[in-house]
Amino acid sequence: MQKYYLAVDIGASSGRHILGSAQDGKIVLEEIYRFENGMVKKNGNLCWELDRLFVEIKNGLKRCKELGKIPASMGIDTWGVDYVLLDSNDQILGNTVGYRDKRTEGMDSLVYDIISEDDLYQRTGIQKQIFNTIYQLMSVKTKNPEHMAAAKSLLMIPDYFNFLLTGNKLQEYTNATTGQLVSPITKDWDYELIEMLGYNKDMFCKMSTPKTVVGNFSDAIKAEVGFDCEVVLPATHDTGSAVLSIPANDDDYLYISSGTWSLMGIERMEADCSLDSKNANFANEGGFDYRFRYLKNIMGLWMIQSVRHELNDAYSFAQLCDMAIAAGDFKSRVDVNADCFLAPENMTEAIKQYCKITNQDVPNTIGEIAACIYNSLAMSYANTVEEIEKISNRTFNRIHIVGGGSNAGYLNELTAKYTKKDVYAGPTEATAIGNILAQMIKANEFKTIEEARQCVFDSFPITKYEF
Ligand code: LRH
Secondary structure (H helix, E strand, O other): OOOOEEEEEEOOOEEEEEEEEEEOOEEEEEEEEEEEOOOEEEOOEEEOOHHHHHHHHHHHHHHHHHHOOOOOEEEEEEOOOOEEEEOOOOOEOOOOEOOOOHHHOOHHHHHHHHOOHHHHHHHHOOOOOOOOHHHHHHHHHHHOHHHHHHOOEEEEHHHHHHHHHHOOOOEEHHHHHOOOOEOOOOOOEOHHHHHHHOOOHHHEOOEEOOOOEEEEOOHHHHHHHOOOOEEEOOOOEHHHHHHHOOOOOOOOEEEEEEOOOEEEEEEEOOOOOOHHHHHOOOEEEEOHHHOEEEEEEEOOOHHHHHHHHHOOOOOOHHHHHHHHHHOOOOOOOOOOOOHHHOOOOOHHHHHHHHHHHOOOOOOOOHHHHHHHHHHHHHHHHHHHHHHHHHHHOOOOOEEEEEOHHHHOHHHHHHHHHHHOOEEEEOOOOHHHHHHHHHHHHHOOOOOOHHHHHHHHHHHOOOEEEOO
C-alpha cells in the first residue's frame, strides 16, 4: 500500500496541503487542498486569522479522509517570527498580530538601551528586521505588560497549530531562530538575553529539532477529521524547509527561496556572527541537522503581489511580466528593502514617491511599475551576491531559485543578467517538498540530506537560464 506524508505548508499569501509519496525512486506530489492567507486589520492591528487557518488545516485533513489517502505522518511549516502568547487556560492573549504591523516601530531603540546592536548580533547572529520576535515582544512588554505577565507559553505559529492538533507544546528550533532570541552556539533560547530584556522567561517552551514526534491527534481532532495521524516536526520555518529541498549536493551555489520574500544565501556548518556580517545585515538562521542558512531577507514578490491587489487582481503575474518586458527601457530603480515598502497603504504610490524623492522618472503605466519592481529586485540579488562573495571570500558558480517565485521566468532572466550567473529554477513546491523530506528522513526513506536532495533533483523539472 502506498505510504503518504502530508505537508501543510502555509505561506503569507496562501496555504496548501500536499501529499508526498515515494514511487519508483522519485517523490510524487499531490496537492489536495489550498486556501488563501493574508493579514487583516483588526482593532487597528494587522493580524493573522489563526482561527480560520486552523479550520482550513482541518478541512485539508478531511480531504485526505475523503480521498482515502491517510498520511503516515504530517508536518506543518509557516513563515517565521510570529507567535502567540497563551494564558493559563491556553487562550490567546491579545490580538494575533502579524509581522507587518506597525507596533514594532521604535522598539529597536528600546532593545538597544538594554543591549547594544553589535552585542545582540554577536549573541544571536540574526539579521535586524524590525518585525523579529525580539522587537514584537518589546512592544508587548511596553504596551501590554499584562499579557506578558499572564503568559504561560509562547508558541511560534506552527507550534501553536501542532498544539491544537495534539495537545502538546513543543518549540521547534528552526522557526525559533528567526526571532533573534536563540544562541547559534547552544542552539537553545538565550535565557540570559531573555532575562536582560525583561521578558517572561517561563513562557518559553523546551526546544525540539526537526524529526521530533509532536504526538498523535487529540481525541477531539480524531473524531472531527475521521482518522489519527502522527504529527512530526519538519523544519517548521518555511525557508528552512525550502532550503532542505535544493536539488544540489555540491556547495558551489547560492540559493534564493522565492515567494512573498526572497531569501538569498548559502548553507554553512558554522554561524558567522562577526561585525562585518552584521554590517551587511546577514542572518545565520538555524536549519535542519543544525546547518545554518547564511542569508539575507529581501523584500521579494510582495511588492508585485501588492501592486496586483491594488489593480483588483485584474492581471495575472504573467501579464504583469509581459507589461514589464514591454516597458523594458524604463530606468528608475528602488531599494526594495527600504522600510517604506514593508507595509505601505498603497504600494504603487510608495514606489512613485520613492522615485520622485530620489529624482528619478516616476513610473506612470502598470508596465513601468512592474519593470521598476522586477529590475530593482534582480539588482538587489546582484548586490547580495557581491556581499556574500566578499564576506565568505569565495565565488559561487550558479544560483538555485526554489519556491513559488521560481516560475517567474522574466525575473529569472533578469537575475541571470544582473548577477552574471547561471540560474536553475525549480522546484516550485520547495517548501512543501522540504517538509515532506524531513518526514521521509525521519521514516528512514532517506538516510541522509544528500540522498534526499538527489531525489529532488531526479523528481522535479529544473529550468536553466544562462547568463
Ligand atoms: C518567508 C519567511 C522569512 C521570514 C518572513 C517573516 O516566508 O519565513 O524567512 O523572515 O517570512
